[in-house]
Amino acid sequence: MKTRVRWTIAALAAALSMTAPAQTGNWPDKSIRFVVPYTPGGGTDTVTRHIAERITQDNKWTFLVDNKPGGGGNIGIDIVAKSKPDGYTIGMGQTANLAINPVALPRMPFDVNKDLVPVALVAAVPTVLVVRADSQWNSLADMVKAAQAKPGQITQALAGTGTVDHLAGEMLSRKANFKVLNVPYKGAAPAITDLLGGQTDYMFATPQAVLGMLSGGKLRALAVTSAQRIAVLPNVPTVAEQGYKGFEAVDWKLIVAPAGTPADIVKRLNAATAKALTQPALLAKLAEEGSNAMSGSPQEVANYLKSEQAEWGAVIREAGIKFE
DSSP: OTTOOOOOHHHHHHHTTSOOOOOOTTOOSSOEEEEESSOTTSHHHHHHHHHHHHHHHHHOOOEEEEEOOOGGGHHHHHHHHTSOSSSSEEEEEEHIIIIIHHHHSSOOSSOHHHHEEEEEEEEEEEOEEEEETTOSOOSHHHHHHHHHHSTTTSEEEESSTTSHHHHHHHHHHHHTTOOOEEEEOSSHHHHHHHHHHTSSSEEEEOHHHHHHHHHTTSEEEEEEOSSSOOTTSTTSOBTGGGTOTTOOOEEEEEEEEETTOOHHHHHHHHHHHHHHTTOHHHHHHHHHTTOEEOOOOHHHHHHHHHHHHHHHHHHHHHHTOOOO
């Protein structure tokens, strides 16, 4: 999105030069519970385990990754919000449960801004705009022109309602001034199946979901929604490059802790995460799935979260998206 802070490896390295904060007693003198609000093996789980492993190697801390899926990511983060604020429970939040759900859901089990403290940004992954390989559209401009000519007749497959993929599509339709018919599915797999079968015309999807189809020549990528091109798809231009300056929509991952967690513990966790994200092996793992490393001081992370909540909230309200 246009107000997003640009994070670079230099910024990550700069975080390491900060004076180490004072310790709180002997923390940590036992394992730290790291709650993942999604199932094992998914993108959030994989990134969490990568970062926990790297921090353990650097600091000799011990993490116990605890998967607590459900509620669109709310169940796991609610566990974090209601845990004792002693530095021994943290969670991996993301765009959905920290910025989208609070606006789109009629009720939330926790208040993001009152019950949680942002600790560290970890990574962001964009979505990829894809069409069938035999589509007549060879560029974003081709697709927009067709959609403008046939208002409401072009169909967009959705891996789920209220996801970053969905909202990226809503952002584009508003910026490009066209109407599209959304077709929701229960996951990326059935959405891609129908796209390949010709039941829908295009979709925004995570790189992990479509890389195999792209390399296999079954799908064609027209754009990515990050501010810059991504390493796994270096020849695919961004939406911003194709006439929509400032366009950016990414699914970021952000470590949170219960409100009241001592500030020096938050700073130590933040610094440990920043250090881990300068390691080439970890950066390579993130790049393989289309993610870019992120960082920032605790205050910068808090500011980033507020700006994201404001921007996603505006998109949701303009689109009239509501969950039951």
